Amino acid sequence: MPPRAQAGVGGQNPEFVLREFEGMNTLAAREAINDNEFWWCENAIPIAAGKVLPVSGAAQLSTVAEATSPTYTCNFNVSGVTYALVVFASSGNGYILTVATGVWTKVFTGTLTSGQTFATPYNNQGLLIVDPTGYWDYAVTTPGVLTVQNNAVASITNGIMNRLPGGVSVFLTASGLAGAGAMLQPVYEVVFVNLVNAGTGYAVGDTINLTDNNPTLPAQIIVATITGGGATGPIGTITLPTGGSYPGPIYTSGATSPAATTGPSGTVTTTTGGGTGVAVAVKIQPTAMNILARGSGYALGGTLVDNYGDTWTVVPSGVISGTSIATYDGRVWISYLRTVNFTDIDSYVSFGGVGGSFTIPDAYLVANITALYAANNYLYIFGDTSIDALSNVTVAAGVTSFSRINVTGSVGCSLASSIFSYYRGIVFYHASGIYLLSGSTPEKISEKISGIIAAAVGTQVYGGTVLVAGELCAVVQLVINDDFAQTATVTRPLFVLFFRGRWWVYSFPFTAGFYTTASFTYAAAGIATLAAFRCTGALTAYYRCFSPAVALPWLLRTKLWDAGAPLHEKQSMNAAIAGQFQGINPTGVIINVDTETATTPTRPIDVPSDGYALEVTLSTEGGSQYLGLTVTGSTDMTQIDLLALRGKQDRNMLAG
Numbered sequence: 178m179p180p181r182a183q184a185g186v187g188g189q190n191p192e193f194v195l196r197e198f199e200g201m202n203t204l205a206a207r208e209a210i211n212d213n214e215f216w217w218c219e220n221a222i223p224i225a226a227g228k229v230l231p232v233s234g235a236a237q238l239s240t241v242a243e244a245t246s247p248t249y250t251c252n253f254n255v256s257g258v259t260y261a262l263v264v265f266a267s268s269g270n271g272y273i274l275t276v277a278t279g280v281w282t283k284v285f286t287g288t289l290t291s292g293q294t295f296a297t298p299y300n301n302q303g304l305l306i307v308d309p310t311g312y313w314d315y316a317v318t319t320p321g322v323l324t325v326q327n328n329a330v331a332s333i334t335n336g337i338m339n340r341l342p343g344g345v346s347v348f349l350t351a352s353g354l355a356g357a358g359a360m361l362q363p364v365y366e367v368v369f370v371n372l373v374n375a376g377t378g379y380a381v382g383d384t385i386n387l388t389d390n391n392p393t394l395p396a397q398i399i400v401a402t403i404t405g406g407g408a409t410g411p412i413g414t415i416t417l418p419t420g421g422s423y424p425g426p427i428y429t430s431g432a433t434s435p436a437a438t439t440g441p442s443g444t445v446t447t448t449t450g451g452g453t454g455v456a457v458a459v460k461i462q463p464t465a466m467n468i469l470a471r472g473s474g475y476a477l478g479g480t481l482v483d484n485y486g487d488t489w490t491v492v493p494s495g496v497i498s499g500t501s502i503a504t505y506d507g508r509v510w511i512s513y514l515r516t517v518n519f520t521d522i523d524s525y526v527s528f529g530g531v532g533g534s535f536t537i538p539d540a541y542l543v544a545n546i547t548a549l550y551a552a553n554n555y556l557y558i559f560g561d562t563s564i565d566a567l568s569n570v571t572v573a574a575g576v577t578s579f580s581r582i583n584v585t586g587s588v589g590c591s592l593a594s595s596i597f598s599y600y601r602g603i604v605f606y607h608a609s610g611i612y613l614l615s616g617s618t619p620e621k622i623s624e625k626i627s628g629i630i631a632a633a634v635g636t637q638v639y640g641g642t643v644l645v646a647g648e649l650c651a652v653v654q655l656v657i658n659d660d661f662a663q664t665a666t667v668t669r670p671l672f673v674l675f676f677r678g679r680w681w682v683y684s685f686p687f688t689a690g691f692y693t694t695a696s697f698t699y700a701a702a703g704i705a706t707l708a709a710f711r712c713t714g715a716l717t718a719y720y721r722c723f724s725p726a727v728a729l730p731w732l733l734r735t736k737l738w739d740a741g742a743p744l745h746e747k748q749s750m751n752a753a754i755a756g757q758f759q760g761i762n763p764t765g766v767i768i769n770v771d772t773e774t775a776t777t778p779t780r781p782i783d784v785p786s787d788g789y790a791l792e793v794t795l796s797t798e799g800g801s802q803y804l805g806l807t808v809t810g811s812t813d814m815t816q817i818d819l820l821a822l823r824g825k826q827d828r829n830m831l832a833g
Contacts, residue, residue: 181640188833192805192823193823194819195213196818197212198224198227199213200214200678201218203424204628207734208773211736215735215736217662218675218682219683220682220730222650222679227815228271228818229733231731231810231811231816232723233724233729234240234335235722235729236721236726237684237720240718244268245265245268245691245716246691246710247263247710248264248266248637249264249294250695251304252697252699261274261708262315264294264295265461266291269288269290270288272284275322275354288310289308293500294308295308295499296501300504303316303320305317305502307511309498309500310496310498311325312327312496314525318806323472326354326526330472331494333491334389334464335466336480336488336803338454338678339462340460340525341485342461343367343423343459343461344438346439347426348433348436348484349460349481350481350483351428352481353478354475354480354491356472357472358473358474359426359468359471359472359475361469362427363463363467363481364393364466365440366461370417372412372414372608374454376456377409377411377452377453377483378453379412379455380450383400385397385415385418385455386446387441387445387459388436391423394419398405398415398457400412400483409451409718422776423439423465425437427437428701437498439461440461443456443459463487468527475776477493479493494526497532498513499518500545502549507522509524509525510556510607512546512549512558515537517539517558519532519577519630522572530575531572531576531577532577535574537558544560548593550603555567557584557614559589559605560589561590562588562589563582565582591636594639594640595653598642601615603615604622604651605640606638608623609630611626611651625693628661629661629671632658633655634668634692635656637654637693637695638655640653641697643706643722643723649705651674652707654694656668656669656670656671656692659671664673669692670711672707685709685711685729688711688714694709708722709722720788728811728812733807740803740820742801742802742803744802751821752768752821752822754817754820765810766814768806769808770806770822772802804822
C-alpha cells in the first residue's frame with residue numbers, strides 16, 4: 178500500500194497544501210491527525226480529493242404552539258403520502274405532521290408524558306403506537322383516525338352451543354359489555370340434514386349446495402344413492418361432507434342486536450347435476466364468533482347469548498403497554514421491561530391464536546429491553562449492553578416457535594430513536610460511540626469523531642439516512658458541548674454524517690437554552706431527506722434540511738501542521754484557497770492562520786480572476802511551531818478545491 182500523501186513540508190519557509198480532503202478527525206489532537214484530514218468540517222461535504230462542496234441550510238415550513246422540543250418522532254406512509262408522529266413529553270401532546278405541507282393535527286392531548294412513546298409503520302396503512310400507558314393505531318383501523326386498542330375485544334370463547342333449525346330469525350343479547358366500537362358476528366354451520374323431498378333426476382355423486390341466507394361457504398350435500406333402478410331418479414340417501422359457514426346477526430352496541438335470518442332453509446339449492454325438487458330439514462349450530470371490529474373499553478366477563486341459548490364470553494386485551502414496537506414476519510411485537518408480546522399471524526391487535534409472549538431471563542440483558550428493530554430478516558432485541566437476533570418464526574400444532582441468539586453482550590443501545598438501517602447494516606448509538614451492525618459483529622465507526630462523542634450530552638439522539646450531493650450519508654443528531662468550532666464552549670444540536678469512511682457535520686441556527694431537538698429522515702420521491710425541529714421556548718418550528726434556497730455558513734479547520742522550526746516574530750505567511758467562486762467582491766470567505774497558541778486576525782479575501790485567492794498575513798507568534806487554517810464562508814463558493822499555507826518565498830507557491 179503506498180504511503181499517505183503528505184500535505185506539505187516544514188522548515189524556515191514551511192509549505193502545506195491540502196487537497197486530499199479525507200474527512201474529519203477529532204480523535205487525536207489537532208497537531209496529530211493525518212495531514213489530509215480536517216480537524217473540523219461543518220456544512221461542507223468532503224466528496225473527494227479536490228472537491229469539498231458547501232451545502233445549503235434548512236427551510237422552515239411551519240410552527241406549532243409547543244414550548245419545548247419534541248421528544249420522539251416517527252415517519253410513516255399512507256397511500257403515497259408521508260406523515261410523521263411528533264411527541265412532546267413535557268405537555269403529553271402528540272401530533273400527526275403532514276411532511277410535505279407542514280400541517281399539524283393533534284391526536285393526543287396530555288396523554289404521552291412518559292418519554293417512552295414508540296411507534297412503527299404498519300402495512301402502508303398507518304402507524305402503531307405504544308407507551309407505558311397504552312396502545313393505539315393511527316389510520317390502520319379507520320383512515321385518518323386515532324383508535325385506542327386498550328381493552329379491545331381480543332378473542333371470544335364459545336360456551337353453550339345448541340342445535341337450532343336453519344333459516345330462523347336469530348338475535349343476540351349482551352350482558353356486561355360496557356365498551357364501544359366492537360362489531361361481533363356469530364358463525365353457524367349445518368350439522369344435520371334429513372331428506373324431506375327426494376326430488377327427481379338426481380344421480381349418485383351429485384353435489385347439492387344449500388345457498389340461501391348468504392353463506393360465506395354453502396353447505397354441501399352429496400347424493401349417496403337413488404331409487405327407481407335407473408341412472409337418475411329420486412334421492413335415496415345423502416351425506417353431509419361440508420357444513421358450510423353462515424353468518425348470523427351483527428352485534429355492535431346496546432342490549433340487543435338486530436335480528437337476522439340465519440342458516441339455510443333447506444329448500445333453496447343448486448346442484449351439479451340435472452335433478453330438481455330436493456328439500457331437506459336442516460339443523461345448524463354456532464361454531465365461532467367473528468370479530469369484525471375490536472373496539473375498546475371492554476371488561477373481562479362480558480357475554481353474548483342468542484335467542485336459542487347459545488353463549489359466548491368476550492375476552493378483552495386489557496391495557497396493552499410497551500416501550501418499543503416492531504412489525505416482523507407478519508406480526509406485531511411489543512416489548513415492556515424484559516418481556517416481548519407478539520400477535521397472531523397477520524394481526525396488529527389479536528394476541529390470541531398463535532400469538533404469545535416470552536421473557537428474557539439471561540444475565541447479559543443487564544436491565545430491560547430498550548428497543549425492537551426489524552431488518553435484514555431479523556428482529557433485533559436491544560438492551561443497554563446487549564443485542565439479540567430473533568428469526569425463523571414457525572407455527573406447529575398451534576404454537577409459535579423461533580430461534581433467538583445473542584449477538585453481543587458488551588454493547589447495545591439505550592436510545593431507540595438512534596437505530597436505523599444503512600445499506601445492509603444497522604447503525605445505532607451507544608455511549609461509547611456510533612456502531613454499525615453488519616452480520617453478527619457490531620463495528621464502531623465513530624473513532625474519527627470520538628471527540629464529538631465524548632462531548633455529547635442529553636438522551637435525545639436521532640438517526641437516519643440522507644442523500645447529500647449524490648452521497649447516501651448516515652446521519653445522527655446529537656447535542657454537544659462544542660469547543661471545536663467555537664471560541665468558548667457552546668451547547669448546541671449538531672448532525673454528524675458518515676459516508677465512505679468520512680465524517681463531517683451539519684448545523685443550522687437554534688435558540689440558546691433549547692438544545693434538545695428532534696429529527697427524522699424520510700423518502701421524498703425516492704430521495705432520502707432530512708427534517709428537523711427547533712424550539713424557541715414558545716413555538717416549535719419544523720424544517721426541511723438542505724434546502725437549496727437557504728444560505729448556510731460553512732467552517733473548515735485543517736490540521737496544525739508541524740512547521741519544522743519555530744516561527745520568527747513578524748514572519749510573513751501566505752494562505753490560499755482555490756475553488757469555484759460566485760458573485761463579486763467581497764467574497765465573504767475569511768481565512769485565519771492558526772498556531773498552537775493563537776489565531777491571527779480574520780482576513781477576508783477578494784475574488785481572483787484565475788480561481789485562486791492568495792492573502793498575505795503576519796505571524797506574530799514568535800516561537801510557535803505549528804500552523805493551520807480556519808476558513809469560513811457562505812454563498813460565496815460552490816466548491817473548494819484546495820487550501821494552502823506557506824512561509825513567504827519569491828516563487829509562486831501554487832506553481833507546478
